[in-house]
Amino acid sequence: MAHIHLPDGSFPLFWALAWWIGAIILLGAALGWARRRKSGSREITVAAFVTAASFAVFQVQVPLFGGVHLNLTPLIGILAGPVLGGLIVFIVNVLSAAIGHGGWGLIGANVLVNFSEVLTAWFVYRGLGRVTGSLFARAGIATFGGLFIGNIAMVAIILISGIQGVTQTTLQIFTGLSLLVAVNMGAAVVEAFITGFIVEYISRVKPDLLGGGPRVGA
Numbered sequence: 001m002a003h004i005h006l007p008d009g010s011f012p013l014f015w016a017l018a019w020w021i022g023a024i025i026l027l028g029a030a031l032g033w034a035r036r037r038k039s040g041s042r043e044i045t046v047a048a049f050v051t052a053a054s055f056a057v058f059q060v061q062v063p064l065f066g067g068v069h070l071n072l073t074p075l076i077g078i079l080a081g082p083v084l085g086g087l088i089v090f091i092v093n094v095l096s097a098a099i100g101h102g103g104w105g106l107i108g109a110n111v112l113v114n115f116s117e118v119l120t121a122w123f124v125y126r127g128l129g130r131v132t133g134s135l136f137a138r139a140g141i142a143t144f145g146g147l148f149i150g151n152i153a154m155v156a157i158i159l160i161s162g163i164q165g166v167t168q169t170t171l172q173i174f175t176g177l178s179l180l181v182a183v184n185m186g187a188a189v190v191e192a193f194i195t196g197f198i199v200e201y202i203s204r205v206k207p208d209l210l211g212g213g214p215r216v217g218a
Helices: 013-037 041-058 075-097 104-128 135-161 170-207 207-217
Strands: none
Touching: 013 075, 013 104, 013 135, 013 207, 041 075, 041 207, 075 104, 075 135, 075 170, 104 135, 135 170, 170 207
């Protein structure tokens, strides 16, 4: 979903470093929190599972609107919470860059984009628990909301950073990115349904896993 698919050198060095620093601060806070909290084996197992699932799904292109991909970041937020979720999206982005899916210099920016999806989905999923008992609805709405915020973050980072070697005006770049967001949100509907079904299935076969997200981020 929201991912900056630009080669290294697309962002000015200052902004590439600035987003990396922001991501490092975020990861440092997540590591510190995780160390103090001493996550249990069940939470680590869940984190490993969603890391592998997210990385695998992230590499599969869906033939929709010219080709998009899912990334399961909202599911990461729902199952693992925002603390472990921040570490997970970093690992997924590093592995993806290692196989040519995104530039190394943009990992910092992409971690911030994906973390916004994780955090928003976790927050919305928990908040909707007071409104509806339907796990499918909670997970679906949380997924769509998380991916929407992720796309907004992606557009903001690109507009703030600027793209080197591009002669288009800021308005033209924004127009192009708006079309990309529209396509991504079409795919977000698909991911919302998929995540809803996954969460509903987990609630039937392993309901205790759904308690991991809120406790990790509490």
